[in-house]
Amino acid sequence: MPDPLKDKEIVVGVCGGIAAYKAADFVRVLVKSGANARVIMTRAAQAFVGPVTFEALSGHCVWTHMFKGPHNGAFRHIQWAEEADATVIIPATANVLGKMAHGIADDPLTTFTLAVRAPVLVCPSMNVRMYENPVVRDNIGRLRQAGIHVVDPEVGSLACGDEGVGRLPRVETIAERLRCLVSPQDLAGENVLVTAGPTREPMDPVRFISNPSSGKMGYALARCARRRGAKVLLISGPTVLADPDGVTVIRVRTAQEMFDAVMAHADQKTVIVKAAAVSDWRPARVFQHKLKKAEMEPPLCLEKTADILQALGERKKDQILVGFAAETQDLQKNARAKLVAKNLDLIVANPVGQNDSGFGSDMNQVELFYTDGRTEAIPLMDKGALADVLLDRVLEIKNALQAS
Numbered sequence: 001m002p003d004p005l006k007d008k009e010i011v012v013g014v015c016g017g018i019a020a021y022k023a024a025d026f027v028r029v030l031v032k033s034g035a036n037a038r039v040i041m042t043r044a045a046q047a048f049v050g051p052v053t054f055e056a057l058s059g060h061c062v063w064t065h066m067f068k069g070p071h072n073g074a075f076r077h078i079q080w081a082e083e084a085d086a087t088v089i090i091p092a093t094a095n096v097l098g099k100m101a102h103g104i105a106d107d108p109l110t111t112f113t114l115a116v117r118a119p120v121l122v123c124p125s126m127n128v129r130m131y132e133n134p135v136v137r138d139n140i141g142r143l144r145q146a147g148i149h150v151v152d153p154e155v156g157s158l159a160c161g162d163e164g165v166g167r168l169p170r171v172e173t174i175a176e177r178l179r180c181l182v183s184p185q186d187l188a189g190e191n192v193l194v195t196a197g198p199t200r201e202p203m204d205p206v207r208f209i210s211n212p213s214s215g216k217m218g219y220a221l222a223r224c225a226r227r228r229g230a231k232v233l234l235i236s237g238p239t240v241l242a243d244p245d246g247v248t249v250i251r252v253r254t255a256q257e258m259f260d261a262v263m264a265h266a267d268q269k270t271v272i273v274k275a276a277a278v279s280d281w282r283p284a285r286v287f288q289h290k291l292k293k294a295e296m297e298p299p300l301c302l303e304k305t306a307d308i309l310q311a312l313g314e315r316k317k318d319q320i321l322v323g324f325a326a327e328t329q330d331l332q333k334n335a336r337a338k339l340v341a342k343n344l345d346l347i348v349a350n351p352v353g354q355n356d357s358g359f360g361s362d363m364n365q366v367e368l369f370y371t372d373g374r375t376e377a378i379p380l381m382d383k384g385a386l387a388d389v390l391l392d393r394v395l396e397i398k399n400a401l402q403a404s
């Protein structure tokens with residue numbers, strides 16, 4: 001997926017808080033994501049980190065003084081405000097939050113934030129007693145009401161030695177919030193359920209049947225849907241992937257656990273994408289102790305697991321239901337049969353067993369099958385880019401259904 005921050009103009013305001021050094025890492029993340037980052041520092045911020053650090057990371061002069069310094073015109077606060085796609089204030093001190101909440105514009109950062117119309121994201125970070133002060137709480141409330149976006153600080157041990165709320169979240173978490181702000185919100189109002197990863201069907205405490213699904217496709221779908229404004233629940237089998245920011249994640253192990261979790265949440269969802277590679281079979285008997293070699297008598301007896309897609313298709317009402325079909329042979333025939341049998345709106349068929357696509361890979365090449373008989377071949381692409389394409393198709397199907 002092209003990073004939503006690519007080619008975006010992001011203005012970063014750095015205030016005089018102990019977390020100011022983390023703003024340098026944040027600028028590095030922005031630049032790595034392809035954004036053009038320009039930095040404004042308060043006077044106090046420069047007591048914590050030097051402007052040279054930000055100049056080196058952003059490739060631009062840092063704006064530090066209202067009335068002096070190199071710039072192309074006197075109305076820099078207006079020009080930068082017009083050019084910005086978004087602004088992030090990191091860390092946002094109690095002082096700057098208070099000034100912003102009351103329209104005070106006595107330095108470059110607060111003057112600029114009054115002039116900017118693009119989204120502003122503030123990241124309050126301070127001592128717990130400062131953060132819990134009713135005046136600070138009130139100022140943050142006012143800013144929210146004025147349409148300013150707030151990344152809540154986290155609970156933990158603070159630089160001053162206190163424990164409590166006030167820590168700046170990870171810069172990647174803040175960057176992800178920013179990606180949501182600059183992405184089109186065309187899935188706003190959608191309540192999306194995505195399943196991902198493999199399942200593990202135990203035979204005894206140390207052995208199980210599974211498959212090499214990495215979960216990357218489902219996680220990419222969950223992340224993209226979230227960025228595009230959806231509320232997202234991800235039900236995941238065992239993977240090494242981190243929970244996507246802003247997504248509710250339920251971790252399960254077996255096909256039965258996935259079935260139970262999906263059924264408990266399915267009815268409230270407007271879109272369900274079943275990207276998990278659920279085991280079709282499980283050992284008929286699960287031993288409580290580790291089987292000794294001599295105890296293992298072939299053949300291994302298997303029984304079918306519950307069919308999640310089938311159950312979803314049967315109870316489907318006003319939902320878009322998307323399934324995946326990983327096939328090694330007769331892809332078209334099997335995918336079409338599954339589309340009909342499971343009452344799906346779209347099936348994403350991918351040939352597995354190819355080196356650079358499918359299970360475990362960052363890339364995927366798929367063919368889409370629609371209920372009206374159409375097929376669409378999607379070229380090999382990054383799973384993130386494919387997630388965006390699939391969500392585009394979900395929206396098209398939804399719009400067509402609403403129009404009919």
Ligand SMILES: Cc1cc2nc3c(=O)[nH]c(=O)nc-3n(C[C@H](O)[C@H](O)[C@H](O)COP(=O)(O)O)c2cc1C
Nearest residue numbers: 015016017018019042044045093094095096125126
């Ligand atoms: C060592 C030290 C650490 C500080 N850390 C913070 C902080 O994390 N958050 C905060 O709101 N203020 C913090 N302050 C207080 C601010 O630096 C002070 O309020 C300053 O006026 C803020 O200026 P600015 O908002 O223009 O950047 C700290 C002060 C010192 C001396």
